[in-house]
Amino acid sequence: MKLSPLFLLPFLLAGCSEAPPPPAAPKLVRTLTVGVGDAALDGTQRIYSGEVRARIETTLGFRVAGKVVERRADLGQAVKVGQVLARLDPADAGLQVTQAEAQKALAAADLARYRDLKAKNYISASALDARETSFKAAEAQASLAKNQATYTTLVADRNGVIGQVLAEPGQVVSVGQAVFRLAPDGDREIAIALPEGEVGSFKLGQAAEVRFWATPGQTAKPLAGRLREISPVADPVTRTFAARVSLKDADPLLPLGMTATVRFPTGAPGATNLVVPLTAVFQHDNQPAVWIVGADNTVKLQGVSVAAFTDAGALVTGGLAGGEQIVAAGVNLLTAGEKVRVAGRATAK
Numbered sequence: 001m002k003l004s005p006l007f008l009l010p011f012l013l014a015g016c017s018e019a020p021p022p023p024a025a026p027k028l029v030r031t032l033t034v035g036v037g038d039a040a041l042d043g044t045q046r047i048y049s050g051e052v053r054a055r056i057e058t059t060l061g062f063r064v065a066g067k068v069v070e071r072r073a074d075l076g077q078a079v080k081v082g083q084v085l086a087r088l089d090p091a092d093a094g095l096q097v098t099q100a101e102a103q104k105a106l107a108a109a110d111l112a113r114y115r116d117l118k119a120k121n122y123i124s125a126s127a128l129d130a131r132e133t134s135f136k137a138a139e140a141q142a143s144l145a146k147n148q149a150t151y152t153t154l155v156a157d158r159n160g161v162i163g164q165v166l167a168e169p170g171q172v173v174s175v176g177q178a179v180f181r182l183a184p185d186g187d188r189e190i191a192i193a194l195p196e197g198e199v200g201s202f203k204l205g206q207a208a209e210v211r212f213w214a215t216p217g218q219t220a221k222p223l224a225g226r227l228r229e230i231s232p233v234a235d236p237v238t239r240t241f242a243a244r245v246s247l248k249d250a251d252p253l254l255p256l257g258m259t260a261t262v263r264f265p266t267g268a269p270g271a272t273n274l275v276v277p278l279t280a281v282f283q284h285d286n287q288p289a290v291w292i293v294g295a296d297n298t299v300k301l302q303g304v305s306v307a308a309f310t311d312a313g314a315l316v317t318g319g320l321a322g323g324e325q326i327v328a329a330g331v332n333l334l335t336a337g338e339k340v341r342v343a344g345r346a347t348a349k
Contacts, residue, residue: 026339031293032328034274034320050192050245052212052258054183057163061179062088063151067172073180075165079156086167086179088152093145100138100145107131107138160184161256188247188254189228192262193240201308202227202264208245209263224248225262274320275313281306282331290320291327291334293342299327301336 066088073085114131117123164181167173190210194202208225224247231242245262247254281288281304288306291299304319320326325342327334334340 026297026341027330027333028343029293029330029334029340030328030343031325032277032280034276034322034324034326046198046264048192048194048262048264050190050260050262052188052254052256052260053191053244054160054163054256055187055189055244055246056184058157058182058184059166059178059180060085060154060156060182061176062086062154062173063175064088064093064148065172065174066092066152068167068169068179071165071167071169073156073162073165075162077162079160079162079182081156081158083156084153085156085162086154088154088173090149090152093149093152097142097145097149100142104135104138104142107135111135154179156182158182158184163256183256186252188250188252188256190225190245190247190260190262192243192245193235193238194230194243196234196239196241199230199241202230202243204228204230206264209265210245210247211261211263213259213261222263223250227264274316274322275310276316276320276326277313277328278309279329280326280331281314281316288314291331293325293327293340296339297342298337298339299334302326 068086069089070087071085072087073079073083079085111131111134114123114128118125118128160182162180163183165179166181167177167179173179204227206227208227209222210225211222225245226248227243228246229244234241276290280290283289284301284303287303289301289303292302293299302319302324304316307315307317309315327340
């Protein structure tokens with residue numbers, strides 16, 4: 001039996017057609033889980049160690065030169081106003097007082113004789129005036145010598161704590177040379193050092209929270225502070241910038257040198273702040289966004305608010321609540337609703 005070619009044509013065409021290609025495998029992506037709780041704060045605060053300092057520190061020195069024969073104050077000692085701190089050898093000052101008193105007595109005797117002569121009209125008025133002037137000069141010199149003698153005793157001019165001792169008995173000091181550094185009672189603040197890579201992000205008046213390592217009872221309620229001062233010049237050794245944080249409602253007798261922790265929070269109060277890798281953020285319609293991976297491994301576009309891009313990552317202050325699984329790399333290759341394969345998980349803090 002001979003078959004018609006028209007009858008065999010459909011079977012021949014079916015045998016020549018190719019099988020449909022298999023569906024493309026979902027893209028392989030690396031994901032991470034955005035941190036929650038305390039981990040969410042790791043990138044929203046900057047913490048520095050510092051120590052308690054007096055807002056004003058003064059140097060005390062003798063107003064005359066001489067040899068130190070006695071030191072009555074030690075490092076860390078609390079002193080009161082008028083308290084004797086150190087003494088100089090008084091021998092030279094005593095001799096100057098004796099000399100000045102002798103000159104004053106001689107000038108007084110000359111003045112008395114000239115007054116008697118003037119009363120008898122033996123001398124002119126100008127000669128008497130000259131002796132009057134000489135006596136006043138000798139009298140002033142005697143008073144000055146007495147003052148110089150008292151300057152051999154160094155006393156505290158206010159209440160405070162000796163923060164540094166710069167001279168010892170037997171040492172010869174010059175006029176005004178620092179002998180003690182005094183931290184007066186009063187305002188206390190925290191001295192910290194800011195790295196040169198971060199100093200530009202700080203502003204004077206910025207809020208801070210201060211805790212003290214030696215007072216565990218204050219950990220629940222830190223002291224409020226403000227960034228009062230930033231040095232315009234970096235330390236030549238450490239390459240850091242010295243800064244001072246003023247304290248509000250702090251004890252004016254807070255021990256100097258106590259170690260403190262200063263935290264500078266960022267972001268709006270009550271906002272959720274998260275740090276995600278820079279590779280997880282991309283621009284969509286001029287708006288930062290991330291890809292959220294759903295339970296069925298499909299990706300969804302989520303716009304976010306980024307407060308800052310730092311070396312640690314992008315500081316996200318809105319759009320993420322914490323706990324989401326986001327794509328960590330290859331974000332520019334995805335489309336909304338696309339299924340992906342998860343290669344690994346990490347945690348963003």
